[in-house]
Amino acid sequence: xxxIYNTLARDKQDFKPIEPNKVRMYVCGMTVYDYCHLGHARVxxxxxxxxxxxxxxxxxxxxxxxxxxxxxxxxxRAAENKESIHTLTQRFIDAMHEDADALGVQRxxxxxxxxxxxxxxxxxxxxxxKNGLAYQAADGDVNYAVRKFEGYGKLSGKSLEDLRAGExxxxxxxxxxxxxxxxxxHAKDGEADExxxxxxxxxxxxxxxxxxxxxxxELLGKHFDIHGGGADLQFPHHENEIxxxxxxxxxxxxxxWMHNGFVRVDNEKMSKSLGNFFTIRxxxxxxxxxxxxxxxxxxxxxxxxxxxxxxLDDAKGALTRLYTALKSTSVRAEPVEAHESSQGRSxxxxxxxxxxxxxxxxxxxxxxxxxxxxxxxxEAVAVLFDLANEVNRNQSVExxxxxxxxxxxxxxxxxxxxxxxxxKSVAVVSSSAEAEIVRGEEYINAQIEARIAAxxxxxxxxxxxxxxxxxxxxxVLEDTAAGTTWRRA
RNA sequence: GGCGCGAUAGCAAAUCGGUUAUGCAGUGGAUUGCAAAUCCAUUUAGCCCAGUUCGACUCUGGGUCGCGCCUCCA
Numbered sequence: 001x002x003x004i005y006n007t008l009a010r011d012k013q014d015f016k017p018i019e020p021n022k023v024r025m026y027v028c029g030m031t032v033y034d035y036c037h038l039g040h041a042r043v044x045x046x047x048x049x050x051x052x053x054x055x056x057x058x059x060x061x062x063x064x065x066x067x068x069x070x071x072x073x074x075x076x077r078a079a080e081n082k083e084s085i086h087t088l089t090q091r092f093i094d095a096m097h098e099d100a101d102a103l104g105v106q107r108x109x110x111x112x113x114x115x116x117x118x119x120x121x122x123x124x125x126x127x128x129x130k131n132g133l134a135y136q137a138a139d140g141d142v143n144y145a146v147r148k149f150e151g152y153g154k155l156s157g158k159s160l161e162d163l164r165a166g167e168x169x170x171x172x173x174x175x176x177x178x179x180x181x182x183x184x185x186h187a188k189d190g191e192a193d194e195x196x197x198x199x200x201x202x203x204x205x206x207x208x209x210x211x212x213x214x215x216x217x218e219l220l221g222k223h224f225d226i227h228g229g230g231a232d233l234q235f236p237h238h239e240n241e242i243x244x245x246x247x248x249x250x251x252x253x254x255x256x257w258m259h260n261g262f263v264r265v266d267n268e269k270m271s272k273s274l275g276n277f278f279t280i281r282x283x284x285x286x287x288x289x290x291x292x293x294x295x296x297x298x299x300x301x302x303x304x305x306x307x308x309x310x311x312l313d314d315a316k317g318a319l320t321r322l323y324t325a326l327k328s329t330s331v332r333a334e335p336v337e338a339h340e341s342s343q344g345r346s347x348x349x350x351x352x353x354x355x356x357x358x359x360x361x362x363x364x365x366x367x368x369x370x371x372x373x374x375x376x377x378x379e380a381v382a383v384l385f386d387l388a389n390e391v392n393r394n395q396s397v398e399x400x401x402x403x404x405x406x407x408x409x410x411x412x413x414x415x416x417x418x419x420x421x422x423x424k425s426v427a428v429v430s431s432s433a434e435a436e437i438v439r440g441e442e443y444i445n446a447q448i449e450a451r452i453a454a455x456x457x458x459x460x461x462x463x464x465x466x467x468x469x470x471x472x473x474x475x476v477l478e479d480t481a482a483g484t485t486w487r488r489a
Numbered sequence: 490g491g492c493g494c495g496a497u498a499g500c501a502a503a504u505c506g507g508u509u510a511u512g513c514a515g516u517g518g519a520u521u522g523c524a525a526a527u528c529c530a531u532u533u534a535g536c537c538c539a540g541u542u543c544g545a546c547u548c549u550g551g552g553u554c555g556c557g558c559c560u561c562c563a
Contacts (some may be wrong), residue, residue, distance in 0.1 A: 029563085031561090037563085038563095039563045071561090073562095158491080158492060158559070159491090161491090162491050162492065162559080163492095231563080232558070232561095232562055232563065234493095234558070235558060235559070236559085236560090259563095260563075262557075268556085269557070271561095273562065298511095299501085302494090303502085304494090304557085306501085310500075310501090311501065313513090314500075314513055315501090315512090315513095318512045319512095321512075328526080328527080370503090370504090376503075378503050378504095379502095379510080381511075381512085382502090382504090382511040382512080383511090384511090385510095385512065386511075389527095392526090392527055392528070393528065463522085467524070467525090471525095477524080478524085478525050479521075479524080479525075480525095480526080
């Protein structure tokens with residue numbers, strides 16, 4: 001049985017869906033005013049993995065990941081750029097999709113945008129007001145009366161007293177309690193019409209926390225199974241979501257809260273405010289997207305993950321071992337593969353791959369046990385390596401099939417091994433134009449032919465010279481029983 | 490200051506109260522014209538101090554260090 005670490009309980013718990021065989025899951029997505037960084041990549045990949053595992057476990061999953069397309073920072077950035085909110089957000093939504101696609105992240109079933117759900121949000125504010133949990137302040141903002149909600153702090157383990165004790169200097173505000181948070185922000189002079197909506201409390205726009213409560217209940221119901229997000233959202237965002245949803249609907253909001261750990265740089269949280277972030281597209285210039293995905297999945301989702309070139313290089317080496325194992329047997333399976341690809345069939349569609357897993361096999365059972373234990377992907381990946389060893393030891397096609405199928409559950413290893421192994425090089429990517437020519441595939445193949453000829457005539461000095469020259473350009477030659485193949489170092 | 494998380498070999502990273510994690514790197518061997526890849530063997534562990542136990546890296550208590558949240562943040 002699947003166990004999930006539930007932040008609400010601070011413990012691993014058996015996962016029991018509300019409706020048999022159905023899982024409804026919501027994850028806090030991006031605020032789209034800039035490119036996604038590696039921290040965002042982690043959320044996307046981690047919950048994509050959760051989504052895949054739930055589906056592989058036989059659940060009918062509805063996965064929602066929202067897009068925040070109205071907020072202070074978006075307004076500010078649009079003004080700086082002298083462009084409309086919509087143009088700005090659409091641009092970064094497109095960019096986000098490109099990044100997610102590259103990382104092998106499946107699209108959620110719904111990607112609601114805050115601006116599309118303003119009526120539902122206003123309805124919620126009205127309900128909260130009716131329940132005595134919201135009030136309009138003198139400045140026009142509608143706030144949530146935190147002290148009226150019993151159980152405020154149950155997710156983050158904070159009490160209102162503790163929060164007040166550690167309070168920082170607060171700017172003058174019209175809130176009844178400094179910890180009250182805004183549900184509806186009144187419109188200010190000079191703001192574009194684009195950021196104003198009519199409401200019975202006057203023109204304005206929604207506070208940040210409100211969108212998730214409104215969209216969650218609209219798309220998944222008032223009570224659903226899993227809610228995820230980065231650990232930094234635990235407080236205040238998720239705490240406030242609970243206050244809003246449970247305050248409005250008078251029933252339990254979410255059963256299992258999941259929070260992923262941070263990506264770090266030099267042992268510090270990667271974040272916009274610290275400025276120590278790397279965007280996904282920046283990293284993808286240097287590293288294969290699957291290496292990045294593997295790098296993320298190789299650590300447990302709740303642990304911190306240190307980013308550095310060394311760690312990415314390490315991940316690349318490890319993934320190379322896996323693909324090398326696959327390559328060694330694809331030689332045997334060549335007739336079938338060639339037939340399939342000659343008919344234009346996509347070689348790497350990962351949907352349906354899970355159907356190929358033989359779950360009775362002992363490796364698959366270890367893999368399943370690991371995944372069922374709060375999504376222990378490092379352990380699951382270790383099983384993949386044991387399987388690779390089995391493949392290499394016995395040239396086992398069955399083991400290779402199983403390896404690819406299990407890895408597919410994690411969204412890994414679905415490409416043609418050769419394509420991965422001969423993909424863009426890290427080490428020599430920025431060398432001279434001459435090296436670019438040397439690394440051209442036609443040139444490589446010609447050199448391989450020349451070397452084979454040299455070997456035939458026992459001219460080993462020439463054969464070695466060619467090997468050395470290619471190696472200096474980052475190309476490794478491998479003589480196998482099936483002939484000479486090459487890969488990038 | 491309040492609350493919480495973590496500390497595993499050269500690097501990264503899991504499990505587990507007693508039996509090989511795993512990947513990279515290192516060493517020895519097999520294989521190879523030479524290599525690479527691969528296989529076999531192997532060296533490096535569990536922050537410190539107490540306690541529980543026949544036995545603790547694993548449980549309990551204390552300490553030290555690191556990190557996070559308490560303000561926008563994935």
